[in-house]
Amino acid sequence: xxxxxxxxxxxxxxxxxxxxxxxxxxxxxxxxxxxxxxxxxxxxxxxxxxxxxxxxxxxxxxxxxxxxxxxxxxxxxxxxxxxxxxxxxxxxxxxxxxxxxxxxxxxxxxxxxxxxxxxxxxxxxxxxxxxxxxxxxxxxxxxxxxxxxxxxxxxxxxxxxxxxxxxxxxxxxxxxxxxxxxxxxxxxxxxxxxxxxxxxxxxxxxxxxxxxxxxxxxxxxxxxxxxxxxxxxxxxxxxxxxxxxxxxxxxxxxxxxx
Amino acid sequence: xxxxxxxxxxxxxxxxxxxxxxxxxxxxxxxxxxxxxxxxxxxxxxxxxxxxxxxxxxxxxxxxxxxxxxxxxxxxxxxxxxxxxxxxxxxxxxxxxxxxxxxxxxxxxxxxxxxxxxxxxxxxxxxxxxxxxxxxxxxxxxxxxxxxxxxxxxxxxxxxxxxxxxxxxxxxxxxxxxxxxxxxxxxxxxxxxxxxxxxxxxxxxxxxxxxxxxxxxxxxxxxxxxxxxxxxxxxxxxxxxxxxxxxxxxxxxxxxxxxxxxxxxxxxxxxxxxxxxxxxxxxxx
Numbered sequence: 001x002x003x004x005x006x007x008x009x010x011x012x013x014x015x016x017x018x019x020x021x022x023x024x025x026x027x028x029x030x031x032x033x034x035x036x037x038x039x040x041x042x043x044x045x046x047x048x049x050x051x052x053x054x055x056x057x058x059x060x061x062x063x064x065x066x067x068x069x070x071x072x073x074x075x076x077x078x079x080x081x082x083x084x085x086x087x088x089x090x091x092x093x094x095x096x097x098x099x100x101x102x103x104x105x106x107x108x109x110x111x112x113x114x115x116x117x118x119x120x121x122x123x124x125x126x127x128x129x130x131x132x133x134x135x136x137x138x139x140x141x142x143x144x145x146x147x148x149x150x151x152x153x154x155x156x157x158x159x160x161x162x163x164x165x166x167x168x169x170x171x172x173x174x175x176x177x178x179x180x181x182x183x184x185x186x187x188x189x190x191x192x193x194x195x196x197x198x199x200x201x202x203x204x205x206x207x208x209x210x211x212x213x214x215x216x217x218x219x220x221x222x223x224x225x226x227x228x229x230x231x232x233x234x235x236x237x238x239x240x241x242x243x244x245x246x247x248x249x250x251x252x253x254x255x256x257x258x
Numbered sequence: 259x260x261x262x263x264x265x266x267x268x269x270x271x272x273x274x275x276x277x278x279x280x281x282x283x284x285x286x287x288x289x290x291x292x293x294x295x296x297x298x299x300x301x302x303x304x305x306x307x308x309x310x311x312x313x314x315x316x317x318x319x320x321x322x323x324x325x326x327x328x329x330x331x332x333x334x335x336x337x338x339x340x341x342x343x344x345x346x347x348x349x350x351x352x353x354x355x356x357x358x359x360x361x362x363x364x365x366x367x368x369x370x371x372x373x374x375x376x377x378x379x380x381x382x383x384x385x386x387x388x389x390x391x392x393x394x395x396x397x398x399x400x401x402x403x404x405x406x407x408x409x410x411x412x413x414x415x416x417x418x419x420x421x422x423x424x425x426x427x428x429x430x431x432x433x434x435x436x437x438x439x440x441x442x443x444x445x446x447x448x449x450x451x452x453x454x455x456x457x458x459x460x461x462x463x464x465x466x467x468x469x470x471x472x473x474x475x476x477x478x479x480x481x482x483x484x485x486x487x488x489x490x491x492x493x494x495x496x497x498x499x500x501x502x503x504x505x506x507x508x509x510x511x512x513x514x515x516x517x518x519x520x521x522x523x524x525x526x527x528x529x530x531x532x533x534x535x536x537x538x539x540x541x542x543x
Contacts, residue, residue, distance in 0.1 A: 099425065115432075119436050
């Protein structure tokens with residue numbers, strides 16, 4: 001653990017000794033990490049290293065998986081999210097998630113963005129504003145403002161992913177988790193989403209899983225390197241990429257395996 | 259093997275197309291036969307009057323009303339119960355021995371001969387609950403008969419809804435039930451409608467279950483409540499074909515009855531196709 005991270009006074013997310021098992025198989029081993037507010041934190045590592053499993057602990061999506069058992073502590077904004085009194089549904093309003101494959105609902109563009117706020121009780125007259133605001137923040141308003149009633153599935157893959165980001169923003173989370181959000185997209189769409197993520201960190205704390213090391217280097221402030229269920233190294237991105245402390249980190253970022 | 263890929267391709271293709279033509283051919287022949295023979299009997303009077311002169315004249319109005327009452331009654335019961343059961347089994351129950359047993363029971367129920375449902379309806383609804391032979395007893399019996407069809411169709415439809423919809427809805431802080439209500443069910447509706455229509459066809463056509471539970475040979479007046487006995491098109495058809503002695507006079511009425519039954523079922527199918535298309539257009543591109 002590097003000093004620079006521990007200097008940050010109030011981490012948004014604090015993970016202490018997190019262990020996770022799928023049945024008998026241990027997928028995460030004793031992970032501890034502090035993720036600062038209003039930053040982009042990238043999690044890298046080879047396939048199957050546990051980075052996606054880890055990010056899904058932060059909004060308790062792993063609850064949906066049978067035989068998944070978790071030990072340890074995850075606090076977000078100082079609250080233990082695995083505590084007895086935690087309402088998972090409320091937690092997921094505060095910790096949004098964008099998935100690997102763009103997955104808009106088979107509804108109109110407008111209804112996709114309005115989906116969350118509408119169910120959470122936003123009034124009809126507020127809805128238009130919320131939708132526009134979310135689409136603007138996700139940098140897709142220009143392309144969609146004249147066709148809000150068109151089906152979301154008529155958008156291109158990259159647009160669909162930005163729409164999914166808008167859908168997440170509309171619920172007004174404070175933390176957003178991205179699980180390999182550009183792995184299904186072309187380079188131009190990828191770079192638009194990267195710009196968007198860097199803009200979003202003004203208002204949100206962002207954690208992004210990526211298999212693309214260049215992407216981590218381009219957009220993140222902090223990087224964690226996972227290997228076989230362990231967090232090998234965590235620190236400022238500059239340091240991880242230019243001066244890794246661990247041999248395996250260096251091997252990975254220099255492309256010796258992965 | 260001796261055959262070249264080209265030859266075997268040709269043989270397979272010919273056999274497949276022959277099978278398809280045979281099936282469509284028979285359907286068309288049956289349809290044409292009923293339409294040609296029944297067409298002459300159809301008139302406003304035929305559709306709106308009581309039968310008279312020992313069923314050799316008059317209309318089939320009470321049988322039409324009876325069949326529509328049965329369709330409505332059984333759907334009112336079977337649709338909500340079937341859809342809710344399917345949601346529970348597919349979305350909540352998970353995999354366990356109990357779920358497996360329930361699924362097995364449903365499959366067996368689907369394969370049970372309809373006459374057995376008739377006897378069961380007689381014992382339970384007519385006798386035990388004391389509803390008597392009535393529209394109510396017959397509708398409930400038919401509802402049981404089609405319940406497995408509706409549960410199966412709904413489960414199939416729910417299975418085709420991609421898991422990503424569920425995950426992304428839950429990730430927006432939407433509860434499980436709200437996710438089902440607002441993201442999963444709308445995507446499953448076309449499949450549910452298809453399944454329901456198949457069962458409407460069965461309700462309209464089944465004779466055995468209603469024989470024991472309230473259908474009658476002849477009614478001097480129209481049914482006035484759900485506790486009344488009733489006439490129904492398939493049973494009327496059976497009675498006309500087997501009990502009459504004046505064959506030349508009842509024959510056109512038989513074909514007319516068959517044609518009306520056919521039109522009701524096809525009409526409902528058409529409605530279902532329209533509903534399905536409406537939802538498809540709303541959901542997709």
